[in-house]
Amino acid sequence: MREDVNEKCAVVGIFGHEEASRLAYFSLHALQHRGQEAAGISASDGEKLRIIKKRGLVMQVFDEDALSTLRGSSAIGHTRYSTAGDDSILDAQPVFARYDLGEMAIAHNGNLTNAEEVRGRLIKKGAIFQTFMDTENLIHLIAKSEEDKLTPRIIDAVQKIEGAFSLVFLSRTKMFAMRDRFGFRPLSLGRLSNGGYIVASETCAFDLVGAEFVRDIEPGELLIFKEGREPKSIKIFEPTPKHCIFEYVYFARPDSLVFGQSVYQTRKNMGKELSKIKPVDADLVVPVPDGGVPSAIGYAQESGIPYEMGIMRNHYIGRTFIEPTQEMRDLKVKMKLSPMTDIIRGKRVVVVDDSIVRGTTSRRIIRMLKEAGASEVHMRVSSPPTTDPCYYGVDTPDKDKLIAANMTQDEICEYIEADSLAFLDEDSLLRSVNTKEDNYCTACFTGNYIV
Numbered sequence: 475m476r477e478d479v480n481e482k483c484a485v486v487g488i489f490g491h492e493e494a495s496r497l498a499y500f501s502l503h504a505l506q507h508r509g510q511e512a513a514g515i516s517a518s519d520g521e522k523l524r525i526i527k528k529r530g531l532v533m534q535v536f537d538e539d540a541l542s543t544l545r546g547s548s549a550i551g552h553t554r555y556s557t558a559g560d561d562s563i564l565d566a567q568p569v570f571a572r573y574d575l576g577e578m579a580i581a582h583n584g585n586l587t588n589a590e591e592v593r594g595r596l597i598k599k600g601a602i603f604q605t606f607m608d609t610e611n612l613i614h615l616i617a618k619s620e621e622d623k624l625t626p627r628i629i630d631a632v633q634k635i636e637g638a639f640s641l642v643f644l645s646r647t648k649m650f651a652m653r654d655r656f657g658f659r660p661l662s663l664g665r666l667s668n669g670g671y672i673v674a675s676e677t678c679a680f681d682l683v684g685a686e687f688v689r690d691i692e693p694g695e696l697l698i699f700k701e702g703r704e705p706k707s708i709k710i711f712e713p714t715p716k717h718c719i720f721e722y723v724y725f726a727r728p729d730s731l732v733f734g735q736s737v738y739q740t741r742k743n744m745g746k747e748l749s750k751i752k753p754v755d756a757d758l759v760v761p762v763p764d765g766g767v768p769s770a771i772g773y774a775q776e777s778g779i780p781y782e783m784g785i786m787r788n789h790y791i792g793r794t795f796i797e798p799t800q801e802m803r804d805l806k807v808k809m810k811l812s813p814m815t816d817i818i819r820g821k822r823v824v825v826v827d828d829s830i831v832r833g834t835t836s837r838r839i840i841r842m843l844k845e846a847g848a849s850e851v852h853m854r855v856s857s858p859p860t861t862d863p864c865y866y867g868v869d870t871p872d873k874d875k876l877i878a879a880n881m882t883q884d885e886i887c888e889y890i891e892a893d894s895l896a897f898l899d900e901d902s903l904l905r906s907v908n909t910k911e912d913n914y915c916t917a918c919f920t921g922n923y924i925v
């Protein structure tokens with residue numbers, strides 16, 4: 475259960491459906507786990523772009539009246555996670571602008587690593603920014619490009635940015651979808667039952683609206699959607715895949731296909747690998763819900779130790795307040811997770827979680843299990859120690875707050891008050907996601923940053 479690492483956003487685009495904004499709305503529901511602070515949809519009826527965005531969950535931002543104003547057969551949408559203090563409605567997306575070629579809206583998942591440099595150059599040339607979002611750089615780059623049409627302007631603009639970006643753009647008559655050359659963040663293409671198209675951060679959105687998965691948008695690829703023709707693909711960058719492996723570890727929903735693979739199956743594989751390399755003599759395997767569930771199932775299947783839901787999660791807490799202090803964070807864990815005392819009492823428990831970031835949540839969970847009568851608690855983590863922050867679209871604490879960057883494994887074990895502690899190693903993690911090639915980013919486990 476992560477309170478300390480958050481995917482920053484999700485994006486969706488619908489093209490060629492008369493209920494485009496409604497489909498975007500349902501898709502954003504499916505993608506809500508990637509951001510709960512704000513949501514927005516921009517739709518086009520071919521003549522005008524309309525936009526609604528607000529702070530809040532998707533269902534709080536939109537109602538029937540709001541959706542009925544978002545007319546047209548194309549729409550893009552966004553859900554946003556924002557860090558404490560960064561809660562302005564101005565920072566909700568899509569970002570909308572009027573410029574010399576008309577109107578455009580952009581939704582972005584990722585993080586531009588040269589955003590400050592680009593912004594500084596634009597400001598020197600007289601650009602005025604309304605937000606702190608790196609996405610706004612793109613609006614200015616497109617508006618200021620000397621190309622005379624939108625497609626070459628988008629190509630011109632994305633060649634000036636670096637880092638992680640899965641983007642959807644909407645103009646009055648076209649929709650565009652694009653991934654950076656490394657493909658850090660996922661973006662998939664699906665076909666709607668009426669022949670229209672959907673692009674989304676995760677395929678769980680396709681399932682909800684009855685769309686069929688077609689393929690991932692390739693790293694470095696720009697897809698252009700225009701009425702009456704098949705999507706046109708342009709390779710902007712030579713693909714150099716470095717997909718975010720943390721999508722498999724924690725972010726993506728288990729029922730999604732991400733980077734071409736089932737998230738659920740890869741998580742189960744992680745649990746199996748963990749059981750092979752870090753076995754322990756115990757009576758029960760218990761997941762930390764929800765993130766640890768598939769890997770705990772894998773651990774139990776491989777080890778033969780019975781699997782039990784020894785911890786219940788209260789799903790109705792949500793992000794109701796910011797937790798500035800450790801005491802508040804501890805209280806929130808208590809509100810969220812409760813032990814199944816009858817199952818735990820007197821048992822040697824293997825507790826499986828997806829990752830350890832600060833260590834405070836793990837300590838609280840282990841204390842809770844021991845208070846519930848567990849005779850031993852062995853912590854097994856289905857990813858390697860998180861030693862470095864992410865610069866590619868994931869909100870992580872600074873390095874000095876990452877427990878694995880500041881303590882040895884034995885010290886962490888003592889800190890979280892476990893009887894034993896073991897992590898998955900990098901090779902086993904890569905084996906779990908079925909790759910022999912070096913096409914994943916693992917920088918938060920290794921410090922090997924790509925850009």
Ligand code: SF4
Pocket residue numbers: 658717718719720721863864865866867868915916917918919
């Ligand atoms: S640093 Fe970690 S979280 Fe960030 S993109 Fe790489 S693997 Fe994903």
